[in-house]
Amino acid sequence: MSLTLELDFQYSTSVERLWSALTDSEQLAKWVLANNFKPIVGYRFQFRSQPNEYWDGLIDGEVLVVDPPTRLTYTWGVGEEKHTVHWTIQDLGDGKVNLHLEQTGISNAQGLNGAKYGWSNWAAELDKLLAL
Numbered sequence: 001m002s003l004t005l006e007l008d009f010q011y012s013t014s015v016e017r018l019w020s021a022l023t024d025s026e027q028l029a030k031w032v033l034a035n036n037f038k039p040i041v042g043y044r045f046q047f048r049s050q051p052n053e054y055w056d057g058l059i060d061g062e063v064l065v066v067d068p069p070t071r072l073t074y075t076w077g078v079g080e081e082k083h084t085v086h087w088t089i090q091d092l093g094d095g096k097v098n099l100h101l102e103q104t105g106i107s108n109a110q111g112l113n114g115a116k117y118g119w120s121n122w123a124a125e126l127d128k129l130l131a132l
Contacts, residue, residue: 002106003106013095018097033059035047042062045061047061081105
């Protein structure tokens with residue numbers, strides 16, 4: 001059984017500014033984790049966090065879709081668990097933009113809840129970055 005997480009976040013920004021926050025390695029590091037991300041299909045990258053007794057701190061990914069400035073898809077792998085993360089940006093007008101997240105391939109409810117918690121926290125950090 002595979003579970004899917006879907007979340008929507010609204011920001012007061014432009015589509016282009018939000019796209020940059022999703023695809024620029026330095027900006028990603030400010031709201032997600034340190035990384036070597038590049039928005040190039042086929043590019044393999046890592047997000048890096050502090051290791052602990054349960055995890056080496058590495059999230060491995062590969063860019064699958066880059067469709068500027070509205071769609072980005074990559075794999076998200078920790079250990080044996082491999083997910084696919086789909087981002088879609090929609091201009092809502094009046095300076096508002098919707099960011100839709102769909103993360104597929106989650107193996108259990110604990111993983112689903114963990115992903116929801118993590119992305120919700122990171123989305124709040126993204127809001128702070130976009131407000132600068």
